[in-house]
Structures are given as C-alpha cells and as structure tokens.
Amino acid sequence: MKYDALVVGSGIGGMESALKLGDMGYKVLVVEKESSVGGKMILLSKVFPTLDCASCISTPKMAATIHHPNIDVLTYAEVEGIRSDGNGGYHATIRQKPRFVDEAACTGCRQCEMACSVAVPDEFNAGMVSRRAAYIAFPQVVPKKAVIERAGVSPCIFNCPAGIKPHGYVALVRSGEYDKAFDLVLETTPLVGSLGRACYAPCEDECTRGELEGPLPIRRLKRFIADARYGRDDAPPVEKPEPNGKKVAVVGSGPAGLTAAWQLARKGYSVKIFEAAPKPGGMLRLAIPAYRLPNDVVDNDVANVTAIGVEIATDTRVDDIAALKNGGFDAVLVATGTHKAVQLRVPGEDLDGVHSALDFLRAVKLGETVDLAGKRVLVVGGGNVAIDAARTARRLGAASVDQASLECCEEMPAHDFEVEEARAEGITLHDGWGIDHFTGEDRVHGAELRVCTCVFNPEGRFHPEYDESQRMSLECEVVVVAAGMSADTDAFGLETNGNRTLRADPDTLQTAAPHIFVAGDVVTGPTMITTAVGQGRRAAFMIDRYLHGAELDRAAFDEALPVVDKGDVLGRQDVYDRREPLESAAAMSAAPTDFGETEGPMSEVEALDGAARCLDCGVCSECHACLDACPADAIKFDMQGEEIEAEVGSVILATGFKLFPADAKPQYGYGRFKNVITGMQMDRLLAPTRPYNAVLRPGDGKVPDNIAYIMCTGSRDETVENPLCSRICCMYSVKQNQLIMGALPLADVTVYYIDIRAVGKGYDEFYEQARGMGANFVKGRVSGVTETDNGNLVLRYEDIENGGSLTEAEHDLVVLAVGVQPNADAQLLFADGELALDDYYYVGEADEDLNPGQTNLPGVFVAGSASGVKDIPDSILHAGAAVAQAAAHLEKAKVKVPA
C-alpha cells in the first residue's frame, strides 16, 4: 500500500491532520488502535468555553474522516514499526488486530453485545459501568462495527484435552442460560452428564481462581447443566442435519467413539457404531462404578447420540476392520479402548477367587450378582481402577477391604481425593507393598507381600525392586487385580505398536489404510475420559476432511489463541473479593452399602455462586452466544491478525496523551473511597451518553449536593515526577462546574486550586461566568482526603485567602482534576532512540519557534498533545502546522523525483 501520509492516531489532532491532507489531494492512511476514530474528545460531555456538545461537533469530523475519498482508515490496528526508506519516505508495518467480527458483514445491530455472557469494566465510561466482551464501544463509534475482546484462551479451555469451553458454559450458567450452557458442551461431546460426574477436571487444576480461595467447581457446574437438561420433560429435541450421503463405521462406543460419531452425525454423515458389549458407553458404562457415574446418566448421554440418528449395534464384535469397507462404509474409526486386563504374573494368580478389576467392575455395572457378603477382599493396584474396585467391594458387603499398592501413597496414580475417599469408606491401604504370590489350594485364601523399594527404573520404565526381608501375609477370600489395561487389537489386522496400541499419525489419527482412523485409548493407551473425547473430536474432524478430499491439515484442528497469563488476569484489578472456599460435595459414609452417588447435585444457588467466581480470564468466554445471535453471520472466531506494510511519504504522529492515574496520589483516596472520582469520570457522568443517566455519586447512588474539585491532581507535583502544568484541567473543571450547576441547581461546587489557568480565547470570561453562577473557588492545595461513615469525604487544606490556617471541609463527592501524562507509545514506533523525545517524554519538537510540529526526523511530524498537552483549539492549530509542513515535505519530494 502506498500513501502520501500516515497519520498515527485519530483523535482530534489525527482527524484534522488526515482531513486537511485529504482535502489537499494527498492519499492518507489513518491507523487507530481503538475500534473507533474520535480519540478522547468524543467521550467528553461538552467543551469549553462554548459548551458545544462534544459528540455533536466530533461526529461530523469522525464521519468525514471515514468517508473522505482520499483517506483510508484502519481501526483496531496498531503501527508496529516505522523505518526510513532512505529516500525521504517511510515504511510502516501495521498490525490489524482481529475484531473477530467480519467488518463488512457487521451491521452494528448490537445483538452480539446483548447476547454476550461476559461483563468487563467499560473503559469508555471510565470504568463506572461494565460493557460486554462483544461490544460496540460507545453509541457514536465510527465505524459502527462490533469487536469481540479476546485476551487469549482462558486456562480452563486451554487445559481441556476434549476441547470443551469451560469458561463458556460457566459464563452461561452465570447468566442463567443453563440450556445454552448444555448446548455449548454438546458442540464438543454428547457426554455432558458423564463428564459432569466422572471427569478428573484438568480445567480446575489451571483455574486462575485457584490462586485465590480455590478453583471454580467447573466439573460440578457441568453436572448441574446436565441434571437440568436431563431432568426436563420438555427438553428440546436434537436437531438432525441434512444427510450428506456418506457412511462412517465406528468400532467401539466409549467416549472417543461416541464423540466421533456425534460430531460426524452433526455434519450429516450416516454413522453406525459397533459395540461388542451388551450396553454402549465403554468404560463409562462398564467400569466406572455407579456411585460415581450412574447408568442412567450414561444412558442419557448415549441417547443424545442415537437421537441424532447414529445407529448403535451392541453385542457386535468386529474383528475384521478391513471388511467394513464392503459394508458400504466410506471411512472407519477404530475406538475400541483398552479392555484387556494386564496380569500380575505372580504365582497363584490363576487360583479361584482372583479376578481382574475390569471383569469385576463390569459384572457389577451390568447388574450381575456378585456376592461378597462376609468375605475379605484384597484389591491389588494403586490406580483409579483399583480404588473403584475396592470401593465397589465395600458396597457389596465385603467384611474387609484391603488394598495393596506398589507405589507409596504420594506416588499412587490414583488421585489424592480418591485415596482419601477410599480411606473414609474404611478401606485399609497398604502402600509400598507388592504381591509376592497368592496362597491357597484351589481357591485363594491369602497373599504374601513384600516391600517395594522402587517402582520405576531411572529411565522411567516399570521395573519394581523389592526388599525381600520385609514381608507380610494377608488373608482373604477374594482378590481383585487392577494392574493395568491394554488394547485388544490382535484380531484387527492393523499395524500396532509394541504395547498393542494401534499405529497411526498422532496428529491426523489416520492409519496406513487411508480410510481407517483410530482414536482414544486404543491409540494412546489408558488415559482420561476427556483425552478420549478430544481424540474422538480430532478423528471426526480428520475423517470429515478426508471424505471431502481436503488435506489433513494438522494445524487447522482447534487452532487457538495463546493462553492468557494468569498474572495478567489477576493484575487487571487491584482487588478481588476473596470468597469462602467451596465445600466438597461428596458425602462420605464409613460403611457404604449402596451404589447411590456419593456426590450430591448442585443447587441452583450453589451453581450461580460457583459460576459467579469466574474471573473471565480470556475476557471472551467462547460461549458462542454471539454466534447464535448475530443475524449477519459476522462473528468469526478464527479470524487472524494481519500484518500490513505501507509505504508512506510522510508521517504524522497524533498519538495523544494519557490521563494521570489518580491512585498514584494515594492521599486523595481514589480507588479506596468510592465517592472520589476523576475529572474524566465526571465528564462521563455529564455526557449525553452518561452511564447512570444522571449525576450520581458511585458509592451509593445519592445525588451529590456538595461537590469538591481538587485541582492539579498529578500536575505541578514533583512527588509524582510531573512538574508540568496539565493545562486542560482548570478549564474542564470550570466547564463541569457550569454543567453541574445546570444539572443539579441545588448543588454546591467548591474548587480547591493553586492558580486558575484560563488562558485561551474566552476562557477567563468563562471562568468568571462560573464564579458568577456560584462556583466557590478556594485557593489552597488539598493535603489529604478521609472518608466518613456515610461515604462523605473530609478534605484537609490550607485556606490561603483566609489567613492560611489548616482547615477541613466535608463534601459528598470529590472530583480529582487529573492531569496529563505523555503517551510514550510514539517512541516505540521507531528504532530505539531514533525519535527524539523532550525531557518529559513527549515527542520532541526540533524547532518549536519556527517549525512547530517538526520532529528530529525529516518527514515525521507531530500533531496535538503528543508533543505536550494542548486543548482542542491548540490541537487543531498544531495539526494544521504539522500538515503544512508535511505537505511541504511531500511537495519537495515531488520536485526531487520527476514523474
């Protein structure tokens, strides 16, 4: 892209610069980092001394800038670097930030904003109210296009192997949108209820709230939405998509198979699942005990899959995978899991009464009679399955349950909470013990154990070592061995790895036979449910691409933004309310007798309390409510940022200023006392688009009747390293005085000042007018502010005009006339140190006396407050000066290079 001039910033100085250059016939590129042109002026109430409505006189300039035939405007874009082209001009690199909204399609209807589940402080209302993560910054934005603010991926989402959006459904629960929350999980997997109970919730491990009182109960919230949906008689039916005529076979109906089938069916594939067991659900239905995952929950989840049209053939074992092609299936997914028990390989393992945990749990889950009444049970193993087996045995009336684990307690693969719960249910844990052999004739009646000194060798391989001198005998009638599980793939005729898992590309999940894909534990070995779900989704994605003839692009699956930094999230606000930690919901019994769920359901109040703790780490929750709401189909979550290179003949820096952060003067109490506000906040309170539609004090909504202004907050003040006068604060305060006296005729206004600097045309008259209207001007600097019980504020000051004594005065609202700080961003646009700044970090003017607006770099000019604070007329004049010289620079270049 080639332009005569690049204007950085579109405040009043930037707009004036662009418009005048455009009028002269030069091609101008304006780059604005916010989503709208207009800068700070558009946010003001009225302007001094004319009391023109700021938006009324800004909007014509904003619209003119956008519509000017010679001006191109990039909003929500940032200039990343500017470097000389060695020929009088410059190269600029500009990054167009993704709005996640298709600008051409967006009509500015704000439906996305209304649907959005996340509220964050509204910086365009000086933080006094909130806005949505999907938002249109303010009513007069130009262009009127929505933006979705995404700081990155929330850690909970980033950490979910299934690709579920916990932040999204938590935010929807918070909004009371339980159905939408359920549907959001359905976008990933049909197993909402199962995951809500049996998932190990890696999301919670990374929840930023964990840095405060503890993570959100994310898993239980999922259970809450599943309970809410499955408990309804009028649940909405699953929508069936148009069939696309293609058929896919899925072998195995565990989490991976069900998820893949669901995803494929949603895309219109005709899917048939082959399941060897009598019931679909894999480990969910055959292994996880009912006190953790009741059968009806799994049935409900499976019903989602059948409702969309997936056919499930149970009791149907498939051995010859290749043969399925003859059945008319265009692709096959093998997701058969790991249902083969690993053996201990110790003497006596073949005795009667020694069972594998998988067989044992499966029998119980399928309702077969397993009577352990009065029997002593020994469970061997330290993993989740062993715990499940032990606790199941307890429920079946075993006289005692002992559990022997090679690993010592801290190293056991089972989760800590599971070990704790097992102990609470009366299971005796022998950690660090290995089975030497089982004793007994035909039936087992005990086991000989020895101390295990080390489970893994230095390479991390399973290679237990024992101290043979330390031994122990245990008597028992039943042994349940949970020594691991492996894939049962021998019959498939597919390539396998050493551990019998199926061999496939780990990213595309495609096997050597292109139409055969694999997913879940049968590829990865035993993992978590969520991992298997993620595998199922990935396989479905790849199968879909394969059947559409698309390249199996590993990068395209679940491409996400970087995860947000938790420190940044916590740093967004100074104070977080720390709440009471949530109670664990599991009601433990020392001697459980039935398979009722140990964990109770969440009440709506608990769910809302839990969800309300969310810190909205990524800002956008990815709840996708905007996607559904947008009538123009303009939301594009996969939108990418874009680098734009521009060649420009000259540069005008109109990067403006920053307001002094009022909390840097702690003695004035901003941030601590709610009724201490800044001048910008008061301007918003008075603006036509005011947040409360009235002038109220934020602490309690009272209409203030005695308002104080503290001038020179952050200006003329060496203690905050700013000896400069900020110029605009006197006048904006005097303006606000007049507006307040109009809006609140009964209110008293007192201004504590050092000097009133009313130095522009008509300004002093404007100041006198405010005095005439009754504003009380008190010469004296305020030394400190304290708060009374009712939220009023006591100011301590030197009453200079009346003898100079230290005096106190009470007010019900204090406005800090905050000053201005340089925006050092301008410097970052150039190579280190290239652009000269003045002593106070404003853009330096090399020759202010004769060439105001000229920087040390030829062809680079500065307009407006970037070179030192200016009021609006002075910004306009300064922009005019910059433009005149930029035009001169361009004309000179024209003469140099003959056309």
Add this chain to the structure above:
Amino acid sequence: MSGRRIGVYVCQCGGNIGDYVDVDKVVATIEHEPDVVVARSAMFTCSDATQQEIVQDAEEQKLDGLVVASCSPKLHTYTFRDVAKRAGINPFQYTQVNVREQCSWTHTDDHEGATEKATRLVRAGINRTRLTEPLEPIVVETTPKSLVVGGGIAGLRAALGLAEIGLSVFLVEKEPRLGGWVASFGAMYPHGRNGAELVAKLEEAVRANPAITVFTNAEVMSKSGSFGNYQVTIAVHGERLETITVDVGSIVVATGFETYEPAAGEFGYGIDGVVTLPQFKKMVDGSAGPLTYNGRPVKTIAYVYCVGSRQSKDVEGGHTYCSRYCCTAAVHAALEVAAKADLSVRQYHLYRDMRTYGKYELLWNESREKGSLYLRVPDDEPPAVEKIASGGLKVTTRDLLTGGEEVAIPADLVVLVTGMVPRENDELVSVLKLPIGIDGFFNEIHPKLRPVETIVDGVYICGACQSPKNSAESVTSGLAAVTQSGAILKRGFAELDPMVAMVDTDACTWCDKCLEACPYAAIEQVDEDGKAVASVIRTACKGCGGCVPVCPTDAVDLQGYTDAQVKAMIDGLLEVTCS
C-alpha cells in the same frame, strides 16, 4: 400528494432532545404527512450507523427528499448533504430542522409544548422539502495564489509555508520593514531563541523564494470577486502611490496586536521608573550586563501582573480577557535579569493567578529558584504604586500567601505586566468584512474546531490578531492558515452553494432596489434583448435573501428558499396537530 418520497429522521441527540421532546410522538404524528415514506427516530442521527441507515432507506424506498430534525444547521448541514449524496438524493433536496437549539434547549420546562413545537418545525421542513428542486453546486476554478496581510512572524511563516506547498504568495506589510513585534525582541521563551534572529532567518527565506512577492509600506485597498477567486487591490506607498491588483484564492490575515498602554496614573504609570512589559523587555534585551535605569543599577524590581487584562466587567472599555502570554513573558524577563546580573537583584512579582501553562511551568519554577519572590494579590485589591520621598518607588499590597499580610516593597523599577490589545484596523476590517469578537480581536468561525477560519470563505486569521498568543503559537496558527488555504486551493476548484438568488427577467423592471440591498455586490445590471434587467453574479451571491423582499415586482427569488417554499413552511408551522 406531490408524488415525492421523503424520509424524515428525528434525533434524540442522546438526552439533548429526547429528554424534553417526545421524539417518538413527533415521529408518530408526522409519519402520516403526505409524501413521507420513511419516518424514524434515532439516538444520534449524525452517527455513522444512522447515516448508513438513511442511505439504506433511500435505496430501498427510493427517497428523493430528506428531512433531518436534530440540531442547528450550523453543525450538520454538510454532514447530511454528504449523506444525501451517498444516498443518491440531491443534497439540496434535504432540509435541516433545528429541534435542539431552537426547541428542546429553549423549552426544558415544557415537554408537551416542546413536542408540539418540534412537530410543527418538522412539518415545516417536510413542506419545504416537498417543493425542492435538484440543484448542483456552482463549481469555480480556484486561483492557486494567496495573499498574506501582515509581515510579522506569523505572516512571514505563513507566506513561506504557502510557497512551500506550491502556492504563489503576495505578502503585504504596512510598515517599511518586515518582522513585526518579534523583530524587536531578544531572547524569547521558552527556548531562549533571539526574536530578531528568527525573523531575519524567515525574512531571508521569504525574500529568496521566487513564489513570494513582498510589498512593504503597503495596504490592502479593496477586495472583489468570490470564494477561490478574489481580486485584491494593494496600495504601495513609496515616492509615489502605486496600486497593484492581484488575483488570489485565499487571504491570510496576520495583522498582529497592540500592547496595552496604561492610562496615566494607572498603577503609577507616568511616574519615572514605572514601565510596561514591552518597555522593560527592550531594556533587558538591550543590556549586556546588570540592568541599569537612568544610569543607576537596578537592585529591586516589582512586577505588577494583569495590567490591562482580566479587568472587571464594570471598567468602562475594560479588557476582561486574559492576555495569555504575559505571565510567562514576565517570568522569562525576570530570568533574563537574573542571568545577566548576580542573583542579588530582588524581584517581586505581584500576581493574581500565575498562568505559566503547560511546559512553561518549568520557567516559573526556575525563576523561583533564581530568587524571584511571588506575592499573590487579592483580585479586588490592586496594588498601589507610588513615588516615595527618597526618590524611589513603593508598591503596597496584601500578600495572600503569607496570611494576607500588608507588604510595602521599595523598588527601583516597577514593571507593569501589560497584555495584548486588538489593533485598530478599521479599513482592513471593512475591506475584508472581517468579523470582530466582543474582545475586539478578529473572530474565527468556531473557536473550538475552526480557529483560523472566518465566516468569509477563504479569508483566514492567524497570530495575535485572533487572540493573544506568544511567538511560537502565532507561527503555529500561521501554518494552520497555510493548511486551510491548501485545503481549498490545492484541488484547483471549489464548489459553492447553489442556493443563490435568481431573477425572473420578464418581471424585472431594473429599479436597482436589489442592488442597493445586496451586501455582497452580487447584483449587476445587464441588458437582455434591449431591456435593462438585474442579474445575479452567482459566485458572489451568498444566498442571504436580502434582495427578495425589496423587489417591487417579485422578480427575485432565492433558490432553495423560494417564496413558495417559505409560504409552505409557514403553513406547516400553523397547521394544528390533531392527536
């Protein structure tokens, strides 16, 4: 029914209108008016979104007329003409109805009445729009030349700037020399650069630039023509008077200021040793070492601030404005004094508010470090300056910074920190029709956003003739005037409003009443088929309508505001709303 298709948009303007006028009710009432096919309310009609909505409505509903009821036409006429253009509606078939300044804001106590009035105003606007004809702007080629009036630092820099962007320049200076006030200054704040040297540098560049013609001892005698093409006659006084007429597209006025001359006795003015700021500045600039006065070293200086500025409204002919530059100028002069002598010179500053704004605060801080002492004088108790028996001066005041203590300062020199006052320029004002503000300085069209433009198209004001400014600020505004000139002249053509008078030559009897009424010399007598009739110079006519009512034969009408339209508007205002 006229078959017109009119869209009406009534603005809430946030709460500016909507808080007082029931906008929805207005819309509900007028949407049934004949020819109205779209009627809507909008939160901000000027916002980009509503503009787009208008464009969309126009396309879908095939609108051929537009009524926007919002604020003053001064604000948004061009905004909505542009919208109309984008919407495919002739921009002159749009009517702006003012329901804010002339309705909601004036009737904040009567919501019902305001709503009723707004309805009538909108109806009048619809009636006018119904009778509009499509008009095209008058396109004139512009002259790529500028005239700069005044050769002070602002005028010099403007002349150079105009030449640098490719325009030819005529620079007219009344005095025999270029340079204005700044040519007489030594070191100036804030960078300590020498005024005379700065001006010399500029003058050299101006004189060397072939695109600039300089006339000294010269004055502007007359101006004719119209926007983009003015003919200006310049009188050059020399051995014999010469008049030269130049064609220019724009005129930049940079005629500067006068310094306030205190009345005799005002703060002791007239007493030996009481001097004004410019006099003092000259003394300081002219002394190489420690300051002397009447041959005696100056050991104590008292500065009295705000002399001739910030005067009470009750002072006859007083200057109520702040002169902006003088606080910093006095502080800077005190620093110069300190720099030229040792720090033993005692300097007392009797001020009201110290207005060293922005970065100039640093100078004030420095002056205090260099020994200047500042006393805050009560606004209503000006200091008294008198001569004492010993021959010196005494300044008496109360210092609010020390508890209101009475202070008597014996001084060798009293500096009256005098401000800027507008320069008498009656002839130029009458030739260029320059508007003058209540403070006596030239008036810009809008003090906030259009600070160098005047209501006379193509005539710009810069430097201290617009309001008090220091040297660098004057240069800045001079360059801003360059930019404004460039914005209209670099294109090569300008578009003028076609809403001008037209003459029905059949009815005209050439009585010359219209000629007399025209303030813009836009009427001329022409011969049409042997008959003397009036003719309108369309590029000169401003569409003020002054000629219309004086015509005894109703031969003159104003395009865009024809008699028929005005009558229809009156009917609209009088029509009773039945609701």
